[in-house]
Amino acid sequence: MVLFTLAFFSHAVEVAFSVKNDEAKTKFDFTRTDRFGRIGSAMMVLAVNFLFAGVIFRGISAHRVPWGNMYEFSITGALAFSGAYLFALAKYKIRWLGLPVAIAVLLTLGTAITILYRPSAPLVPALKSTWLAIHVSAAIISGGVFLLANCIAATYLILDRYETNSLPRPNWAKKLPSLEVLDQLSYRLVAFVFPLWTFAVIAGAIWAESAWGRYWGWDPKETWAFITWVAYAAYLHARVTIGWRGRKAAWLCLFAGSTFLFNYIYVNIWGTGRHTYSGL
Amino acid sequence: MSMNELRGRSLFRWAWRQLTSMRTALMLLLLLGIASIPGSLFPQRSQNPMKVAAYFAKNPTLATWLDRIKIFDVYSSPWFSAIYLLLFISLIGCVLPRTIEHVKALGAKPPLTPKFLDRMEFPSTLEVDKELALDNAEQWLRSKHFRVRREAGSISAEKGYSRESGNLLFHLSLILILVGVGIGSLFGMKGEAIVSVGDRFINTPTSYDSLGFGKFQSENSLTSFSLIVTDFKAKYDLKTNAPSDYKLSVLAANPIGSKEIARTIKVNSPLTYGNTKIYLQANGYSPMVTIRDKSGKIAFQGATVFLPQDGNLTSTGAIKLPDMNPQMGFVATFIPTYDRNSKRGAFSTYPEVLDPRLLFSAWVGNLGLDSGQPQSVYRLNTTKMSRIALMQLQLHETYNFGEGSITFEGWKPWVNLQIVSDPGKFYSLYGAILAILGLLLSLFTRQRRIWVKVGEKVEIAGLAKNGTPGLEEELAALKKRLEGEK
Ligand code: HEM
Numbered sequence: 001m002v003l004f005t006l007a008f009f010s011h012a013v014e015v016a017f018s019v020k021n022d023e024a025k026t027k028f029d030f031t032r033t034d035r036f037g038r039i040g041s042a043m044m045v046l047a048v049n050f051l052f053a054g055v056i057f058r059g060i061s062a063h064r065v066p067w068g069n070m071y072e073f074s075i076t077g078a079l080a081f082s083g084a085y086l087f088a089l090a091k092y093k094i095r096w097l098g099l100p101v102a103i104a105v106l107l108t109l110g111t112a113i114t115i116l117y118r119p120s121a122p123l124v125p126a127l128k129s130t131w132l133a134i135h136v137s138a139a140i141i142s143g144g145v146f147l148l149a150n151c152i153a154a155t156y157l158i159l160d161r162y163e164t165n166s167l168p169r170p171n172w173a174k175k176l177p178s179l180e181v182l183d184q185l186s187y188r189l190v191a192f193v194f195p196l197w198t199f200a201v202i203a204g205a206i207w208a209e210s211a212w213g214r215y216w217g218w219d220p221k222e223t224w225a226f227i228t229w230v231a232y233a234a235y236l237h238a239r240v241t242i243g244w245r246g247r248k249a250a251w252l253c254l255f256a257g258s259t260f261l262f263n264y265i266y267v268n269i270w271g272t273g274r275h276t277y278s279g280l
Numbered sequence: 281m282s283m284n285e286l287r288g289r290s291l292f293r294w295a296w297r298q299l300t301s302m303r304t305a306l307m308l309l310l311l312l313g314i315a316s317i318p319g320s321l322f323p324q325r326s327q328n329p330m331k332v333a334a335y336f337a338k339n340p341t342l343a344t345w346l347d348r349i350k351i352f353d354v355y356s357s358p359w360f361s362a363i364y365l366l367l368f369i370s371l372i373g374c375v376l377p378r379t380i381e382h383v384k385a386l387g388a389k390p391p392l393t394p395k396f397l398d399r400m401e402f403p404s405t406l407e408v409d410k411e412l413a414l415d416n417a418e419q420w421l422r423s424k425h426f427r428v429r430r431e432a433g434s435i436s437a438e439k440g441y442s443r444e445s446g447n448l449l450f451h452l453s454l455i456l457i458l459v460g461v462g463i464g465s466l467f468g469m470k471g472e473a474i475v476s477v478g479d480r481f482i483n484t485p486t487s488y489d490s491l492g493f494g495k496f497q498s499e500n501s502l503t504s505f506s507l508i509v510t511d512f513k514a515k516y517d518l519k520t521n522a523p524s525d526y527k528l529s530v531l532a533a534n535p536i537g538s539k540e541i542a543r544t545i546k547v548n549s550p551l552t553y554g555n556t557k558i559y560l561q562a563n564g565y566s567p568m569v570t571i572r573d574k575s576g577k578i579a580f581q582g583a584t585v586f587l588p589q590d591g592n593l594t595s596t597g598a599i600k601l602p603d604m605n606p607q608m609g610f611v612a613t614f615i616p617t618y619d620r621n622s623k624r625g626a627f628s629t630y631p632e633v634l635d636p637r638l639l640f641s642a643w644v645g646n647l648g649l650d651s652g653q654p655q656s657v658y659r660l661n662t663t664k665m666s667r668i669a670l671m672q673l674q675l676h677e678t679y680n681f682g683e684g685s686i687t688f689e690g691w692k693p694w695v696n697l698q699i700v701s702d703p704g705k706f707y708s709l710y711g712a713i714l715a716i717l718g719l720l721l722s723l724f725t726r727q728r729r730i731w732v733k734v735g736e737k738v739e740i741a742g743l744a745k746n747g748t749p750g751l752e753e754e755l756a757a758l759k760k761r762l763e764g765e766k
Contacts, residue, residue: 131548195719202712211548213470213559213700215708216461217327218355220320230313234306241302 052079076137077264080144084189131207138200139225142193143260146232149189150257153250156182160247183246186253187239194232201225224263231256296373305374308367315363319354322346326353368458375451382444389429390438393731400731402755403741408762410734417732417740420761424754426730435732443745446721453718456711463704466494469502470701474585475509476566476694482506482536483699503556503701504535510542512693514563516631521592523631528560528695555703562696564588565595567614567638568689579604579684583692586614587658592628598660600647607647608683609660612640614691626672638688642669642681726750730758738762 156179162168163179204225209215216222235252238244244252298304323331332352336343350357397403406413417435421428426437471491475481483505485491493499511529516522526547531540534553545551551558566583573579579601586597599610617630618637626639645665648655655661669681673688728744728751740758744751 191723195716195723198719199716202716205712206709207548209705210550211559213550213557213561213698214702215705218316218319218324219327223316223320227313227316230309234310234313237302237306237309242306 052083076140077143080141081147082144084141084144084148131203131210135200135203135207138196138203142197142200143264145189145193146197146228146257146260149186150254152182152186152189153253153257156186156250157247157254160250179246183249186250190232190235190253190256194236197229197232201229221263224259228256228259228263231259302374305367305370308363308370312363312367315360316354318351322351322354324352324354326355364458368455371451371455375448375455378444379448379452382441382448386441386445390427390436390729392429393431393434393436393733397731397733397739397741400741400743402752403739404755404759406738406740406759406762408738408764410738413734413738413762414732416762417758420758421730433734436729437731438727438729440725440727440745443722443725443727446718446723446725449718450715450722451718453711453715457708457715458711460704460706460708460711463707464494464702465704466496468494468700468702468704469497471699472561473697473699474694475507475697476583476585476692477509477512478692480506480508481697488699503553505553505556506533506536507531507558507697508540509695512563512695514631514693521630526560526563556699556701559698559700560695561698562588564694564696565593565614565616565633566692566694567595567597567612567636568691569599569638570687570689571599571601571608571610571684572687573604573684579608581689583694585657585694586612590628591631592616593631594628597658598656600649600657600660602647602649604684606644607665609643609647609662609665610640610686611643611660611662612638614638616691633691636675636688636691638673640669640671640673640686641667642671642683642686643667644683728754730755732758732762 159179159182204222205215208217208222231252235249235256238252239249323335325332335352336347346352350359354360394400414430414433414435418428418430421435421437424439426439427441429436469492471488473481473488481487483502485499485502493501508531509528510531511527513525513527513529514523515525517524528545530543530545530551532543532551533540543551545558545560547560550560564586565588566585568583569580570578571580580599584597584599586595588595593616595614595616597612597614599612601608613626615626615628615637616632617628617634618626619629620626626637643660643662643665645662648661648664668683669679671679671681673679673686675688675690678685678687726744728742730742731740733739740755740762742751742755
C-alpha cells in the first residue's frame with residue numbers, strides 16, 4: 001500500500017513536470033530561445049524517469065508485472081511513448097515534438113489516473129504466464145513508437161498544407177525540419193518497430209495456445225491486432241515497392257496507427273471476447 | 281493450336297500476371313484486413329453462439345439477411361476464404377520466381393558498370409593515379425565484404441544481398457504459416473467435456489459433450505488416454521472475488537490401461553500427449569441431491585452439472601426424472617455463499633462454497649423428452665408441466681413435496697476440459713520465427729552498389745536501394761582511400 005501511494009505520488013509529480021514542460025515548450029516555440037527547449041528536454045527526461053519508477057512501484061505493490069488492466073496498460077504505454085520520443089530525440093533533432101508528446105502523455109496519464117484507475121490486485125489465472133511480460137511489453141513498446149510515427153505523419157500533413165498553398169510556416173513550425181525529413185522519420189520509426197509488432201502478435205498467439213488451446217481464434221482483439229499488422233505491412237509495401245511518399249504515405253500511416261488506437265480504446269472498453277482484462 | 285486456345289492461354293497468362301503482381305497482392309492484403317472487420321463487430325458463431333442467437337431474437341429480419349452473407353461466420357465464409365486463398369496464390373506466384381532468381385543471383389557477379397556514372401548517386405571524379413586506383417578500390421571494397429566484379433578499366437561492386445534473402449525468407453515464411461493453419465484445420469480435432477471431481481474421462485468420441493474433427497481426420501484417431509479427476513482447487517482474491525489460481529489434479533494413463541501417473545493441469549500449462557493437449561477451460565459446481573418417490577424409494581441420487589451464471593458462481597441447472605410416474609423435473613439454482621436482499625433476491629457473494637443453498641421449483645407432468653426435438657440438459661421445458669413446489673434448502677435439509685422428497689446432500693466441483701489436437705501448429709510456429717528473422721534481415725540490411733571507372737579520369741558513384749542513407753559516407757571513405765589519405 002505504502003509503495004503504491006508512492007507510485008501514485010510519482011505519477012502526480014510526473015504530471016506536474018509535464019505541465020511545466022509544456023509551458024517551457026510553448027515559450028520555446030514562440031520566443032525561439034534555445035534555453036527553454038533544453039529545460040523542457042531535461043524535464044522530460046526527469047519525468048520519464050519518474051514515470052518509470054511509478055510503473056515499477058505499481059508492479060511491486062501488485063507483486064507482479066504491472067500489465068494486468070487498462071490503468072496499467074495506459075501508464076506503461078505513456079512510458080513507452082515518451083521513452084521512444086527520448087530515444088528518437090537522442091538520435092534525431094526532434095525537440096519540436098516535445099510539446100505534442102508532452103500533451104499526449106499528459107492526456108493519457110490524466111485519463112489513466114481519473115477514469116481507469118484501479119487498485120492493484122492479483123492477476124486472473126489466464127494472465128499468469130511469462131508470455132504476459134513478453135507479449136504485453138512488446139505490444140506496448142510497438143504502440144508507443146507507432147503513435148510517435150503518427151504524430152510525425154500528422155505534423156507532415158499539417159505542414160504539407162501550408163506548403164501546397166505556398167504559405168509561410170506558422171511560428172511554431174519554423175524550427176521544424178523539412179517535409180522530406182519528417183517523411184523519412186515516420187517511415188524509419190515504422191520500419192524499426194514493425195518486426196517488434198510482428199513479434200508481439202506471435203508471442204500473443206503462443207500464449208493463447210497455452211492458455212486457451214488455440215493460437216488464433218479471431219477474437220476481436222486478435223482481429224484488430226491483425227488489421228494493424230496488415231495496415232502497416234501495406235504501408236511498408238506502399239513505400240518500398242510502389243514508391244509512395246509524402247502525403248499518401250502519411251495518410252496510410254495515420255490510418256494504420258488509428259487501427260492500433262481503435263484496438264486499444266474501443267476493443268478494451270466496449271469489445272467482447274476473451275481479452276477482457278481491462279477491468280472496466 | 282486453335283485461335284480460341286491461344287486466346288484462352290493468353291487470357292490465363294494475363295490473369296496470372298495480374299494476380300501475382302505486387303499491386304494485386306497489396307490490394308488483397310488490405311482487403312483481407314477490411315474483410316476481417318465485420319467479424320469483430322458482429323457476434324460470431326464460432327466464439328459465442330448464444331450472442332448470435334440473441335442477435336437473431338432482437339432483429340430477426342436483419343439477422344437472416346446478414347446470415348445469408350455469412351456475417352456470423354466471417355472467418356469460415358466463402359468470401360473470406362476466397363480472399364486469403366487468392367492472397368496465398370498471389371504470394372506463391374510472386375515469391376517463388378523471385379526466389380529462383382535470387383538463388384541464381386547469389387552465385388553471379390554484380391552487374392556491369394553502367395556507361396554513365398553521373399546518372400547514379402553521388403558521382404565524383406578524382407585526381408589520382410589511374411593504375412593504382414582500381415587495385416586500391418578493389419582492396420578496399422573486398423575488405424568491406426563487397427562482391428567485386430573487375431573488368432578492364434572498371435569495378436562494379438555490390439553489398440547487401442541478404443536484404444533480398446531476408447525479404448524472400450519473410451514471404452516464404454508467411455506461406456509456411458498458412459500451410460500450418462491449413463494442416464491444423466484439415467487434420468486437427470477439438471472437443472470439450474465436463475468432468476466432475478472423482479469421475480473418469482476416457483478419450484473416446486462418446487465421452488465428449490462436443491467434438492469436431494478436421495475434414496481429413498477420422499474419429500478413430502483420438503490419442504489413447506484416460507484421466508481420473510482427483511481434485512480441483514480454485515483460489516480467489518478476498519477483496520475482488522476474482523480467481524487467482526486454478527489447479528486440477530488428475531491420475532492420467534497414456535495409453536488407456538497403462539499405469540496411472542499423477543499430473544496437474546493449470547490454466548497456462550495444459551497436459552500434453554504429442555500433438556494432443558488437454559486444457560483446463562472452465563469450472564463450476566454440481567449439487568448432489570437424493571430424490572425419493574412417495575414410497576420412499578430412491579428415484580435419483582447423484583450430482584448434476586449446473587452452469588455458472590456470474591463471477592460468484594451462482595449456478596443454474598435442471599434435474600429431470602423421466603422414469604417417475606408422472607414425470608418430474610426440478611429447475612434449480614445452486615448458491616455457493618448465500619446472501620439475500622430485497623432487490624436481487626437470493627444471490628452468491630463469494631465463489632467458494634461457504635454457506636450453500638439450493639433453490640428449486642419442482643414440476644410434474646410431461647418432460648417432453650420424446651417430442652423429437654433436442655433439449656438442453658440445463659433447462660426444463662415446462663410447457664406441459666405444472667409447478668408443485670418452490671423451496672430453498674440448506675445443506676442436508678430434506679423437503680417433502682407430497683409426490684416425494686428431495687434432500688440436498690452436498691456438491692462436487694466440475695471442470696470443463698478442452699482437448700485439442702493441432703498437428704499444424706509447429707509449422708506455423710517455425711514459419712513465424714523465420715518470418716521475424718527474415719523481416720529483421722530485410723529491414724536492417726542496406727543494399728547498395730558502388731562503381732569505380734577509369735576513363736579520362738577516375739570516376740566513382742553508387743546506388744542505394746530504396747534510397748537508404750549511408751551511401752554518401754561510404755563513397756567519401758572510398759574517395760579518401762583512393763586519394764591516399766587513410
Ligand atoms: C501478408 C503480409 C505481407 C507482409 C507483412 C509483407 C511485408 C513486406 C515487407 C516489409 C517488405 C519490404 C522489404 C524490403 O524492404 O525490400 C516487402 C516487400 C515485398 N513484398 Fe511483401 N509482404 C506481405 C505480403 C506480400 C505478398 C502477398 C506479396 C506478393 C504477391 C508480397 C510481395 C513483396 C515483394 C515483391 C516485395 C519486394 C519489394 C522490393 O524489394 O522492392 N508481399 N513485403
